[in-house]
Amino acid sequence: REGRRPLIAGNWKMNLTHLEAIGMVQKLAFSLREPELEAAEVVVLPPFTALRSVQTLVTGDKLEVGYGAQDLSVQDSGAYTGEVSGAMLAALACRYVVVGHSERRAVHAEDDAVVAGKVRAALRHGLVPILCVGEGLEVRRSGEHVAHCTGQLDAALEGLTAEQLTEPGGGSGLVVAYEPVWAIGTGEVATPEDAQEVCGALRSRLAERFGAETAGVVRILYGGSVKAANTAGILAGPDVDGALVGGASLDADEFAQICRTAA
Ligand code: PEP
16 A cells, blocks of 8 residues: 555544543553554544543553544634534644544534534644545445545545645645445445445545645545454555444454554
């Protein structure tokens, strides 16, 4: 995959207290070895309430485990009860933030405009958005899945430049995750060919919009019922640079095995 370091990100969703989070990260760090953590980037995405504990553990014990949040506000501060800003996440040294997860789009009615606003909010604060796109079953059955996903990508990145998607050191400031809604939490994983088809199309679209150089460094993940047993197949596609893992990230042994397979 052209020098792109695989990224395995565990989306814990609304699970684990801050105390349980500490146990999970300790277990994970214990079962992964240095060469594996160098070969693949391992990231956890706890609920907001566990971020400070994870930060303290990771920095105190110098663990090679990254972390980030599952969502952020479009706004930077002010009278937005219950919201958490990009500035607050940056102050906790989060590197990543998930934007546009299908559960946010469906359960919290986040439309393309909100998702685009959250991508901008993340970039403003030096956070790397993990931008989720993906089609539902109806769209998949209609055969329009590639256009649907590239359309969501276009809408989320509307008006941005290649410079805004590039980190000061020249690395990518964006991660994209292809998460077919019909595969999330259902046990029904996409085939390696399905994953590659859409991830490849997303990279081509990034190249059209931002140039081949930028597209070549953006990591594009697959997400949807990833387990240790199907990781190797999914990651075989040349444009599939890692996985966004939901359910299986709550089992430290299973998640560590996914990370080892990716390394
Ligand atoms: C997710 O919610 O990002 C996800 C991929 O979930 P699961 O792995 O449980 O399908």
